[in-house]
Amino acid sequence: MLSHITTPIFYPNAKPHIGHVYSSLLADLIHRHALLSSPKPHSNKPLTHLFTTGLDEHGLKIQQAAIKNNFSTPKKFVDSLAVEFKKMDKLCDINYTRFIRTTDQDHVENVYKLWSLVFQNGYIYKNTHEGWYSVSDETFYPESKIIKQPDGSYKNTETNTSVIPSNESNYFFKLSSFQSQLIELYEKTAQNMIYPPKYRDFILHELKSQPLKDLSISRPVERLVWGIDVPNDPTQKIYVWFDALCNYISSIGSINNVLENTPNIVSSHSFSADPTHQIIIPSPAETWQNTTHIVGKDIIRFHTIYWPAFLMAAGIPLPKQVIVHGHWLSEGTKMSKSKGNVVDPIDCIEKFGIDTLRWYLLQNSNLKNDNDFILKNLMDFKKISFVGKWGNLIHRCCSPKFSIHDAVLKFTTSNKTIQEDFQSIFSSPVDSESNIQNASQFKELYQTIIKDLETLPSDMKVMIETLETAKLLNKFWSIIDNLNQFIQLTTPWKLKSPEDLQKRNLIIYFVIDSMRILSILSQPIIPNLAGMFLDRLDVVKERRSWEFAAYKKDIDYAVDANLKNRPPTIQME
Numbered sequence: 001m002l003s004h005i006t007t008p009i010f011y012p013n014a015k016p017h018i019g020h021v022y023s024s025l026l027a028d029l030i031h032r033h034a035l036l037s038s039p040k041p042h043s044n045k046p047l048t049h050l051f052t053t054g055l056d057e058h059g060l061k062i063q064q065a066a067i068k069n070n071f072s073t074p075k076k077f078v079d080s081l082a083v084e085f086k087k088m089d090k091l092c093d094i095n096y097t098r099f100i101r102t103t104d105q106d107h108v109e110n111v112y113k114l115w116s117l118v119f120q121n122g123y124i125y126k127n128t129h130e131g132w133y134s135v136s137d138e139t140f141y142p143e144s145k146i147i148k149q150p151d152g153s154y155k156n157t158e159t160n161t162s163v164i165p166s167n168e169s170n171y172f173f174k175l176s177s178f179q180s181q182l183i184e185l186y187e188k189t190a191q192n193m194i195y196p197p198k199y200r201d202f203i204l205h206e207l208k209s210q211p212l213k214d215l216s217i218s219r220p221v222e223r224l225v226w227g228i229d230v231p232n233d234p235t236q237k238i239y240v241w242f243d244a245l246c247n248y249i250s251s252i253g254s255i256n257n258v259l260e261n262t263p264n265i266v267s268s269h270s271f272s273a274d275p276t277h278q279i280i281i282p283s284p285a286e287t288w289q290n291t292t293h294i295v296g297k298d299i300i301r302f303h304t305i306y307w308p309a310f311l312m313a314a315g316i317p318l319p320k321q322v323i324v325h326g327h328w329l330s331e332g333t334k335m336s337k338s339k340g341n342v343v344d345p346i347d348c349i350e351k352f353g354i355d356t357l358r359w360y361l362l363q364n365s366n367l368k369n370d371n372d373f374i375l376k377n378l379m380d381f382k383k384i385s386f387v388g389k390w391g392n393l394i395h396r397c398c399s400p401k402f403s404i405h406d407a408v409l410k411f412t413t414s415n416k417t418i419q420e421d422f423q424s425i426f427s428s429p430v431d432s433e434s435n436i437q438n439a440s441q442f443k444e445l446y447q448t449i450i451k452d453l454e455t456l457p458s459d460m461k462v463m464i465e466t467l468e469t470a471k472l473l474n475k476f477w478s479i480i481d482n483l484n485q486f487i488q489l490t491t492p493w494k495l496k497s498p499e500d501l502q503k504r505n506l507i508i509y510f511v512i513d514s515m516r517i518l519s520i521l522s523q524p525i526i527p528n529l530a531g532m533f534l535d536r537l538d539v540v541k542e543r544r545s546w547e548f549a550a551y552k553k554d555i556d557y558a559v560d561a562n563l564k565n566r567p568p569t570i571q572m573e
């Protein structure tokens, strides 16, 4: 089945920051994991997973930012920022299958279609709207949330942005008709649809504590020119969220494709291996219902109240899940374009490399909480962990003193499991024969490592589904720490005599095959560095998928791994 993961489409009113990288990274992790762990991931087609991201390009904020930045049209302004967002994705190894822009013609057609369906079904009406409008948030706030400022202006207490009194004719969506259906959905039919449960409880509380008001879904053209026209009414433009949310369907095809479940072909816009790849979506209805949205908690209401209500009103099935994450903070407050308190991902990548940034973000976050982004921790992390623990372990085994390739050939031709190899080669008391001082620690270590690596693929599946990324990455470190301890304990470089050759080879084979497995499994997390580790071990591309992530699955690698003068894979620049 073809599943689909989405990021929010970001608002291109300024350059992207770490928060955008984070949402994209979570989606990329899920996508890459799905591709690598699906059967036959290296066959060209069909693709087993889709990942779409992009930009929400219409609206008043963009219209105003374009003027402020001296662009002759909003389109030219968003074109310039689209380049920045795509550059960020490329530098961050975000391997999407489509980068959708709400100015794309197929999306505009879909928005017309969504509007028409909701209209025909009787959920759109025209009315006069009076209230307090925030240009920055592009939304009205109730009187109860408005306070007067000392300078005579007004602001809302929810987001603290300025509001102005506004009185205009708008089209309204009958959101109030969906209150009980939404409660029923989250309470009974699809209890896991909002994940983690903390956010579902928050939305349910909101739905139960106050009546939903109908939602204004258009703006008069006098105020908003940069938007999609309301069908059959040239005086109004469609509200940016009604337009933007529809991207999630446009990115995999048309609403008609989904409703009629007719096969659809979309182009892959990815910058990776085959950028012109055509993707066949055999069953768009199924793919749509297997779509997961990743969103920051700031836009939870739009995705869990407005979006399902629009879909219900149009008679379109709902997506599978909305995964919500917390915010990266900069000195205690949410990093945001509007506030300008942002960390530039490109600066970070130039200083520390993309793998360090990806790993840092995943290891120091969890969905439920906000997290402080502390730049200086990235350097310590790279030095101590990637170079000191991971790179060094591979580097040691690739010393010209050993021959990994011989060891690979020796231990992969027998039918024995790695456990049995240890039992037969270290059958006699180990401390006297092999300089291993602590026989019980030795046995416990190799058994723990084997067990942890055997269960890692299935543990990883669960932890990626639930996005428990810190827990997952700690699991990697625990295995690497044990391998480092194992090599310190066994000191294979001291096993020099011909009688010790087998023992030395087994120790080296065990460590390096464990590193090969870890490198394969780390590809969704750090695709660039994992690729470099696998290159260093001469593992061919066809044997880097999940089915090779077990002991003895690759029977011929590391051909030149121990040649003199091969540079270390990761260095401190």
Ligand SMILES: Nc1ncnc2c1ncn2[C@@H]1O[C@H](COP(=O)(O)OP(=O)(O)OP(=O)(O)O)[C@@H](O)[C@H]1O
Pocket (backbone or CB within 6 Å): 008, 009, 010, 011, 012, 013, 018, 019, 020, 022, 023, 294, 295, 296, 297, 298, 299, 326, 327, 328, 329, 334, 335, 336, 337, 338, 339
């Ligand atoms: N500080 C952050 N931490 C985590 N994710 C973030 C952060 N800021 C933005 N995002 C991601 O981007 C989405 C919002 O995109 P948007 O382009 O509106 O970013 P923004 O910086 O909040 O913009 P603005 O300040 O203009 O409102 C969030 O839902 C989340 O997915």
